[in-house]
Amino acid sequence: MEQSRRTEQVLFLQRLKRLIVSFVCCLPISLLGLLLMLLLLYNSFSVFSLHLDSIPPIKSTVSLNHHQILLHHHHQPSSSTSTTTSPIKSSSESDSSLLLVVKETSLGLIQKQNISSSRTEEKIRRRPKRRNEQTSAITQRSQGKSRQRFKTRIKSFLSKSSCESLFFMTWISSIISFGDRERFTIESLFKSHPNSCLILISNTLDSDQGALILKPFTDKGLRVLPIKPDFAYIFKDTSAEKWFERLKKGMFSPGVIPLEQNLSNLLRLVLLYKYGGIYLDTDVIIIKPLTSLHNVIGAQTVDPVTRKWSRLNNAVLIFDKNHPLLKRFIDEFARTFNGNKWGHNGPYLVSRVVARLNISSSSDLGFSVLPPSAFYPVDWTRIRGFYRAATNESESNWSRKRLTHLRKHSFAVHLWNRESKKLKIEQGSIIHQLMSDSCIFCNSSSLHS
Numbered sequence: 001m002e003q004s005r006r007t008e009q010v011l012f013l014q015r016l017k018r019l020i021v022s023f024v025c026c027l028p029i030s031l032l033g034l035l036l037m038l039l040l041l042y043n044s045f046s047v048f049s050l051h052l053d054s055i056p057p058i059k060s061t062v063s064l065n066h067h068q069i070l071l072h073h074h075h076q077p078s079s080s081t082s083t084t085t086s087p088i089k090s091s092s093e094s095d096s097s098l099l100l101v102v103k104e105t106s107l108g109l110i111q112k113q114n115i116s117s118s119r120t121e122e123k124i125r126r127r128p129k130r131r132n133e134q135t136s137a138i139t140q141r142s143q144g145k146s147r148q149r150f151k152t153r154i155k156s157f158l159s160k161s162s163c164e165s166l167f168f169m170t171w172i173s174s175i176i177s178f179g180d181r182e183r184f185t186i187e188s189l190f191k192s193h194p195n196s197c198l199i200l201i202s203n204t205l206d207s208d209q210g211a212l213i214l215k216p217f218t219d220k221g222l223r224v225l226p227i228k229p230d231f232a233y234i235f236k237d238t239s240a241e242k243w244f245e246r247l248k249k250g251m252f253s254p255g256v257i258p259l260e261q262n263l264s265n266l267l268r269l270v271l272l273y274k275y276g277g278i279y280l281d282t283d284v285i286i287i288k289p290l291t292s293l294h295n296v297i298g299a300q301t302v303d304p305v306t307r308k309w310s311r312l313n314n315a316v317l318i319f320d321k322n323h324p325l326l327k328r329f330i331d332e333f334a335r336t337f338n339g340n341k342w343g344h345n346g347p348y349l350v351s352r353v354v355a356r357l358n359i360s361s362s363s364d365l366g367f368s369v370l371p372p373s374a375f376y377p378v379d380w381t382r383i384r385g386f387y388r389a390a391t392n393e394s395e396s397n398w399s400r401k402r403l404t405h406l407r408k409h410s411f412a413v414h415l416w417n418r419e420s421k422k423l424k425i426e427q428g429s430i431i432h433q434l435m436s437d438s439c440i441f442c443n444s445s446s447l448h449s
Contacts (some may be wrong), residue, residue, distance in 0.1 A: 163197035166277035171202035172260035255339015276321030283417035
């Protein structure tokens with residue numbers, strides 16, 4: 001029975017094969033080729049395919065920058081705070097550990113770079129700072145020494161000299177420009193005031209060459225001190241102090257007028273305010289002692305109708321120490337400084353302040369305005385006539401009368417150096433005769449220049 005079944009199965013398979021073969025043979029050639037290709041593809045896939053266990057992905061953190069590392073580490077729990085005790089770390093713990101390594105490595109490099117760069121920057125900062133500190137310290141020491149030197153020299157000069165009168169002058173130009181006519185101003189000063197003292201504020205004359213120029217006076221025992229100005233010390237405790245600080249900081253423009261000229265205008269006011277005495281420009285000839293004058297300023301011009309002064313000048317100033325009018329002058333300078341108008345901080349300044357008081361005698365402030373004949377007997381527009389010698393009898397009579405009037409009514413003559421410095425002093429002229437009266441070194445070239 002069983003054998004007959006096997007025989008039937010074999011017969012069935014044979015019939016099936018014949019059927020398949022006959023079916024395939026009946027198919028078109030293109031379809032047959034397609035079936036063969038599919039069989040080949042299946043066999044290839046079965047033979048060459050690989051079956052690997054899956055590997056969990058690893059997050060890369062090396063490319064993270066320092067800021068991302070810190071943020072990521074901040075949000076990831078550290079291993080020390082983990083509740084698990086398993087020796088096998090989870091992927092998050094592995095990532096956290098990896099981040100810690102990268103963080104430490106990166107921070108180490110960053111910290112080293114920061115330390116290195118910070119040290120370099122610190123060195124760079126320290127070097128200029130040290131230099132600045134050293135420069136500042138040197139400057140402060142230099143200023144301190146200069147200040148102490150100025151103060152000490154002035155004090156020593158005044159204590160050793162029994163000065164009947166104290167005179168001040170300023171010289172702001174080069175030492176070459178200090179010629180015979182400027183020296184003659186000093187001659188006329190000491191001719192009328194042999195027991196006086198002169199402090200000459202000048203950078204150029206406070207030198208070896210300056211000492212040679214002034215040697216004829218010191219050899220005669222005349223007391224003259226050329227000294228470099230210490231503006232900070234001189235201006236201290238006045239409104240000029242803040243003005244000078246603002247000037248040094250560049251908080252305003254010094255203007256087109258030479259700054260030295262305006263500093264000279266201010267210096268004379270502050271020096272008289274702090275020490276008291278007499279200030280003279282270097283183009284003034286003194287023809288009579290000034291010791292009888294106290295707290296006076298001279299008028300340059302007067303109104304022809306009212307006969308009241310119309311303009312004052314600051315070429316000659318005589319004031320006591322701490323005089324209130326001087327303080328007003330200094331305050332006006334600091335408050336209304338203008339470096340672009342000639343005379344604004346000089347003659348026009350003193351004119352403005354006194355005019356504001358609206359009194360001619362000014363007796364309430366204890367000062368007087370002297371007429372032009374006192375210091376400015378000749379206007380700058382007519383100064384040439386004082387340098388020319390008379391050429392006829394009429395001119396001789398005029399010169400004689402003019403000279404008599406000067407000797408009687410004038411204390412000094414302002415020579416208006418801007419207009420007269422190139423004029424020749426002719427023999428027999430008014431200026432020549434005044435200089436002959438006031439000379440100490442009467443054979444010097446100043447009488448014939």
